[in-house]
Amino acid sequence: MATTVNEPAAKRQKTDHNLVIGTHNGTFHCDEALAVWLLKRTKTYKNAEVTRTRDEAILATCNIVVDVGAKYEPENQRYDHHQRGFEEVFGHGFTTKLSSAGLVYKHFGQEIVSGLMGWPLTDARVQALWLKMYKEYIEAIDAIDNGISAYPSGVKPAYRMRTDISARVGYLNPRWNVHTTPQGMDELFVKASDLVGGEFHERLDYYGNAWLPAREIVLNALKDSASGDERVIVFHEFAPWKEHLFDLERDIGKEGVALYVLYPDESGKWRIQAVPESSESFQSRKALPEDWRGLRDDALSQLTGVPGCIFVHASGFIGGAQTEEAVQALARLALQA
Incomplete structure (x- = not known):
């Protein structure tokens, strides 16, 4: 469970056996909710605690920090995208600027896909699914969090779409006129993280166990037609x-x-x-x-x-x-x- 910490908690973190994932407190968004869920599917951070704070002194005690801190330093396990001059993209033909979800997925995604599917990291299917899940699921989360329109030419959509996963995570935040305690906010964040992460896992399972087998059938049929x-x-x-x-x-x-x-x-x-x-x-x-x-x-x-x-x-x-x-x-x- 996520915990909002105060100053004394920073001292406690230094002696805890578990590692700590840091992200910001207050209103949460789809990108860091997914980033945290993804990190907890890695071998390193699967048992990590989650601390939600903007206190730089507390963040400095965390083992990894996402979506806060104004630093993108993979070597130091810092994965924010809000700082001036940040233009990191996923690569492999994708040009959308990354959010914290895309940053974590870029660096840890292949390990996560391998673990969730139960396939060796060297299996070619891991690479195929890693790219497929970015295209079909995570890129839109990156774009929405960075304010990138799906209609860059300025064409006005014919209707309003507010049922996407980013919108549904947003709806889990408290209403503006309802007071919620820090603990209540953290509980809602966990709910949001489970929502976006659960949907990620469902899509991964589909692509791994339905989409990839269909691809193999089509590839074999194409090979047969060559004769x-x-x-x-x-x-x-x-x-x-x-x-x-x-x-x-x-x-x-x-x-x-x-x-x-x-x-x-x-x-x-x-x-x-x-x-x-x-x-x-x-x-x-x-x-x-x-x-x-x-x-x-x-x-x-x-x-x-x-x-x-x-x-x-x-x-x-x-x-x-x-x-x-x-x-x-x-x-x-x-x-x-």
Whole structure:
């Protein structure tokens, strides 16, 4: 539990067996709430106490300090981002200025991912998840805490979004007209830290146990397609494939090559889906032929000459048939159209 300390407590900290994480007291924010949670998932600081104060003399007795103190000195375990001239970023293509959450994650994140997933630090999946979690979860926390707009061009959003994790942490602070004791504030901080940290862990578990396995399926299908027609990708088990396909195409220098994806649906029948121009696009690289669109069953089979057809969507982005052989035949015909 976090503790707000006064001057005598500084002497107590020097003799405590446990290490001490320092951060500021008063109103808390998402970045230091997550930074503290992350530190307590490291081997060094897993049993550390948390001290919330702005007293420099007390902070000087802490083993690590985040989001206060006006110093970014990793060698001295100081991780603040408020000082003039601070411009540290995560790297690896990310350019958003870091908050205390990003600073801690940059320096300790791989150890944290390794520990939470139970994988060796040298496992290539650790690096992949470390980068993925920054992109999908922590970068936005950094940006919001540093006042960086998601619309740098000045475009006004069509609606107000205040359900993000940073906003939800903010709502845990006491109302302006409600008096809360220092102990009560610390209890709320722990609640905020558990909220943002718990969500981090849930997302990490998803990316480690669902996103990465899907990526492996897509990568293997791309490798298999290299021995045949690379324009048609076949999955023998369904997996979310769009994001992975575009990323992996860039990695292997095959951007724009795949036109159709074939896969079994939940009923055991098969689908043929046109690859979109991007993961968010509704436009296909090569939609299914126009004269197939909107047809079903026998009418579609008669037109294509392929037995077992089920449907082609009116927009031509997807179709279905009874067997893999049937969708393979549809793909060959669509490529020639």
